[in-house]
Amino acid sequence: MQDQDTIAAISTPPGTGAIAIVRISGPLSMQILEKIFSSSPESIKPINWESRSHEAIHGYIWDPANGELVDDVVAITYRGPVTYTGEDIVEINCHGSPLLTREILDLLLRLGARLSERGEFTKRAFLSGRMDLTQAEAVLDLIQARTTRQSRMAVNVLKGQLGQRIKEIRGTLMELLARLVAGIDFPEEVGELPLDDIAPIVDKAKADLERLRKTARSGRFLRDGLRLSIVGRPNAGKSSLLNQFLAFERAIVTEVPGTTRDSIEEPFDINGIPVILIDTAGVRITEDRVEKIGIERTGRAIDESDLVLLVCDLTEHWGPEEEEVLKLLNGQPYIEVWNKHDINESGNGTGRTDEDQVPDNRIDMTKISAKTGIGLDDLKNKIESFVIQDSKSMMTEAGGTLNQRQDELCLRAASALDDLKVSVDNGMPEDCLATDLKTAIHCLSEACGDEITEELITEVFSRFCIGK
Ligand SMILES: Nc1nc2c(ncn2[C@@H]2O[C@H](COP(=O)(O)OP(=O)(O)OP(=O)(O)O)[C@@H](O)[C@H]2O)c(=O)[nH]1
Ligand SMILES: [Mg+2]
Numbered sequence: 004m005q006d007q008d009t010i011a012a013i014s015t016p017p018g019t020g021a022i023a024i025v026r027i028s029g030p031l032s033m034q035i036l037e038k039i040f041s042s043s044p045e046s047i048k049p050i051n052w053e054s055r056s057h058e059a060i061h062g063y064i065w066d067p068a069n070g071e072l073v074d075d076v077v078a079i080t081y082r083g084p085v086t087y088t089g090e091d092i093v094e095i096n097c098h099g100s101p102l103l104t105r106e107i108l109d110l111l112l113r114l115g116a117r118l119s120e121r122g123e124f125t126k127r128a129f130l131s132g133r134m135d136l137t138q139a140e141a142v143l144d145l146i147q148a149r150t151t152r153q154s155r156m157a158v159n160v161l162k163g164q165l166g167q168r169i170k171e172i173r174g175t176l177m178e179l180l181a182r183l184v185a186g187i188d189f190p191e192e193v194g195e196l197p198l199d200d201i202a203p204i205v206d207k208a209k210a211d212l213e214r215l216r217k218t219a220r221s222g223r224f225l226r227d228g229l230r231l232s233i234v235g236r237p238n239a240g241k242s243s244l245l246n247q248f249l250a251f252e253r254a255i256v257t258e259v260p261g262t263t264r265d266s267i268e269e270p271f272d273i274n275g276i277p278v279i280l281i282d283t284a285g286v287r288i289t290e291d292r293v294e295k296i297g298i299e300r301t302g303r304a305i306d307e308s309d310l311v312l313l314v315c316d317l318t319e320h321w322g323p324e325e326e327e328v329l330k331l332l333n334g335q336p337y338i339e340v341w342n343k344h345d346i347n348e349s350g351n352g353t354g355r356t357d358e359d360q361v362p363d364n365r366i367d368m369t370k371i372s373a374k375t376g377i378g379l380d381d382l383k384n385k386i387e388s389f390v391i392q393d394s395k396s397m398m399t400e401a402g403g404t405l406n407q408r409q410d411e412l413c414l415r416a417a418s419a420l421d422d423l424k425v426s427v428d429n430g431m432p433e434d435c436l437a438t439d440l441k442t443a444i445h446c447l448s449e450a451c452g453d454e455i456t457e458e459l460i461t462e463v464f465s466r467f468c469i470g471k
Contacts, residue, residue, distance in 0.1 A: 007090065007127070009035070010119035011111040013104045014470035020099030025107045026470060027116055028124055032091040033080065035114045039064050040078055056082035064095065064107055073110070074103050088124055089131030122467025126460065129452060136452025136463065137166035140406060143467055144226065152275025153225055156403050164402030166451045169409070172211050172416075173447040179204050180440045187433050201427055201436070205420050208443075212417045215401060217394040219413075222404025224309065224390045228270070228277035231386065232304045234331070235314035236324035237261045237285030240342040243373035244314060245269065245282040254282050261285060264297040266304045274387040281308065286331065287324050302331045310366075310389055311337040312382075317347040317370065329362060338367045338385055345372040408463075409450045416446035 009029025015022075027035060033052040041047045042062045047070070050060070058080055064073040074097045081092040097103055112118060120126075122143070129139045141160035148154035159165075179201065186195040233241040237260030245254050245267070254267055267282045281304045284297030305311055313328055315321065367385045371378030391398070398404055405413060423439035448454035 009116045010123055010127075011108060011116035012119040012124075012470035013108055014094070014124075015099070015104070017101060019101065022096050023099040023104045025095045025097060025104055025111065026092065026124065027095075027111055028086075028088045028090050028092045028119075028127060029116070030091065031115050032093045033082070035111055035116060036078060036080070036093045036095075038067050038114055039073075039110055040076075041065055044072060044075070052080055055080050064097065064110070066106075066110060068113075073106055074098055076107075084131070087133065088127035089133045090127060119469060120464075121469050122464035122471055123469075125467060125471055126464040129460075134161075135163065135166040136455065137169070137403075137409065137450070138163050139452070140408075140463060141165075141403070142471065144406075146468070146471065150272045150275045150277050153277065155275075156222070156225055156398075160403035162402055165405070165409075168211075168215060168401045169413070169447050169451045172208050172215075173444055173451075175204060175208055176440055176444050176447070180437060180444065183433055183437050183440065187437070195433070198427055202424065205424055209417055209420050212413050212420075214397045215405060216410055216413050216417070217392075218398050218401060218404035219407070219410035221391050221394045221398065222406060222410075225276060225404065226406065228279050229273075229310060229386070229390060230279045230281065230308045231273075231310050231312065232266075232281040232283055232301075232308040233312045233314055234283050234301060234305060234328055234337075235285065235312075235340075236316065236319070236322070236328075237287055239285065239314040239316045239319075240373040241285065241314045242267075242282050244312070244340070244342065244371070245280055247373045247376055247379060248273075248280055260287075261289070261291070261294050264293055266297075266300050273383050276387060276390050278386075285324075286328050288327070305331050305333075305335060308335065310386065311335055312340050313337045313365075314340045314342050314373075317341050317343045332364060334364050336364050336366050336389065338369065338382070338389070339365055340382060341368070341370045342373050344370045344377050345375050412446045412450040416443040416450075419443040419446065 007029050009027060009031035011025065011027045014024045014026045037049050037052055040050060040062050042050060042060070044063050047065045047067065050062070059077050061077050064076050065071070066073055077096040079094045079096070081087070083090045086092045095107060097107055125139050125142050128134050129136060138161050141157045144157035145154060145161060148157055182196045233244055235241055238258070242254035242256045242263050246252050246256065248271055249269060253269055255262055263282060263284050265284065269280045271278045271280045283301040283304050284294065286298055286301055289295060289298070311332060313325070315325060366389060369378055369382050369385055371382055394404070419439050419442040423436055423443070426435050426439060445454060
């Protein structure tokens with residue numbers, strides 16, 4: 004890291020604010036600060052920064068070229084290697100004017116720093132070993148989190164536990180590889196590895212990988228949001244449910260069946276899970292041209308959903324309309340939501356003659372009143388259970404969820420372990436077994452960033468903002 008250049012960037016968002024932060028990282032950080040920082044507003048009185056680290060000092064930024072006073076600031080110095088990037092860092096907390104931050108940044112660039120690329124501070128943290136790739140990716144998730152739950156998940160991954168879990172699985176495979184290779188190279192000294200020893204180790208690693216991979220599904224919903232459409236017969240109370248969720252009159256509600264003609268999307272947060280709520284046109288057999296188009300759109304909304312709320316009316320019976328929705332669902336998971344509980348408290352909430360006919364894709368059932376809000380918390384909990392499912396304990400244990408990149412690599416590692424087992428069963432030579440093991444190890448190394456290509460590094464960090 005010694006031959007790195009020094010980078011600088013404005014780390015706070017563009018626009019006017021109370022304060023803004025301009026950041027420098029690299030070997031010239033302290034030197035540059037010495038040239039522009041003074042404890043006096045009257046003249047440049049350089050401070051010797053050599054002995055100072057992890058200190059906040061109030062002072063003034065001067066332009067050494069013309070001797071003009073630029074701003075009244077607080078400079079914080081961090082001397083490497085125990086810093087975010089592993090290098091010397093200076094953060095200048097200045098007044099939050101875009102003009103001033105730009106001027107201070109220009110001063111730093113004039114004195115030898117280079118404008119940082121997107122995510123370059125975090126990239127340096129990763130390259131200097133201050134964090135692994137799962138932690139670097141968590142930094143991005145943390146910055147981009149829209150719900151508390153997303154942010155909690157990211158901050159837990161940032162602690163490094165998820166990367167640790169992946170490394171533990173890799174560790175057992177590396178140990179196995181070492182024994183296998185030693186048996187090949189020094190059969191007399193260490194003896195060949197008995198084939199019966201391999202299967203239990205591989206099975207355990209595979210089971211651990213599977214458990215870890217279960218978190219990826221929840222992670223996808225928690226990162227990207229759950230598409231949740233509200234579907235059912237006309238007048239069942241779909242738009243009322245949307246409004247009840249949002250706590251404002253977003254959709255038109257009337258007693259006229261067929262009120263909603265087009266799908267309406269609204270972002271929302273259910274128990275900390277980011278959700279896109281979609282209210283749809285009621286499904287029934289109709290000759291009305293506009294309504295027909297609306298129902299086609301309902302079909303499309305269902306296709307694009309992760310979960311559907313099938314809203315039924317407790318004052319009516321399960322009927323052909325609901326059967327029609329089931330056809331549109333085509334196996335998609337749904338929660339049956341019996342509405343208008345306030346006017347039909349004794350309703351049994353099925354209306355079906357035979358409960359055994361419940362399709363497999365019905366994951367749960369509940370009764371609510373979209374008008375009064377009765378049962379809404381229970382419905383939210385059921386939606387949360389769908390998202391978290393059986394990954395809850397693993398999420399706690401692993402301290403987070405795999406993202407898509409990490410999940411794909413864990414899947415590739417698992418399939419290399421499958422190949423290994425087939426090779427063992429077919430009595431393949433040990434060097435073939437070693438190849439499968441190496442593939443699995445390589446995938447896991449890539450997942451936590453220990454073996455990673457330049458392209459992937461660029462790809463991951465280009466998603467960051469400048470200054471992070
Ligand atoms: N009592 C009672 N009435 C409700 C409830 N939910 C909806 N309604 C009434 O049912 C009627 C239809 O409600 P909407 O929310 O427009 O129903 P919808 O499913 O969106 O209907 P379409 O858009 O026509 O498909 C309105 O008169 C609502 O006030 C409820 O929980 N209790
Ligand atoms: Mg409606």
